[in-house]
Amino acid sequence: MIGRDLASADTTLMLTSGKFIFTAVLPRALNGPETDGLQNGSVLRITGVCAAQFDPQLSVLKDGMAVTRSFRVLMRSPADVTVLQKPSWWTVGRALMLLTVALAATLLVLAWVVVLRKRVEQQTILLRESEEQFRHLALHDALTGLATRLLLRDRLDTAVDAAKRRQTGLALLMVDLDKFKDINDTFGHHAGDEVLRVTADRLLAAVRKADTVARFGGDEFVILLADLRDPRIAEIIASKIVKNLAAPISFGELTLPVSVSVGVCWASAKELDADELLKRADEALYQAKESGRNRYRVFAPGT
16 A cells, blocks of 8 residues: 545555555445554555456557556455455655654754863863962962962072072072061051062062962061072162161051061082072071161071
């Protein structure tokens, strides 16, 4: 069965057998549910009266007789139709439908994968940013933004190794705010914090971009001058720091007097040792304070 003739008032089935296409007609008055449920693609056995129609001018002569090219079967009741085989469920229409569903599902999965991948990338970026923030907090002072003692030591060790390879030198400047405790006691810790922040900014402005300024603890700072060939540069920077940090600091309506003492230690490649440099810079700082503060002193053995 290949279809129905919907234009006919009677139940008209369109059938094919081999190379022939013909119709099977059941009068409308005899129609029943048996024929209504027939599906295209079914293999049927039709019983009825064969009505052949032909035109002698259009027919083919075979053994002297006219052979028709078409015919139809007239059925007497729905029982004249027997279903020998139902059509395969796997039709072109259903195949296209399943293909469409599969394609839609595939597109949904791909879209979900893309969305999931973007979310993973976003989470990865957030994790990396969080790691960078934690790393920055661990290596930089929260109040001043300067390097911490840990970061200073790492850069100092690296600078020592580099200076030994290049046969250059480096210098350490240890800076301490004079009478900082008096500022805290007199004007409060908020004023002291402002002094530390301004001091950090002034120190950064006084050194080279490649230098490291670290808050060593409390009101003490350490400056690393790496790859230094001329020790006089360390003294020039120390003098600049003493001059710049002698300017009073404004805090609200208050003007806070400040000054710093600076200890300078320079060493050539042959003398480089991180712990010894820190020790010598601290001794030079002590000499600056003993000499009256608001000045710098260069480490000199035996003084």
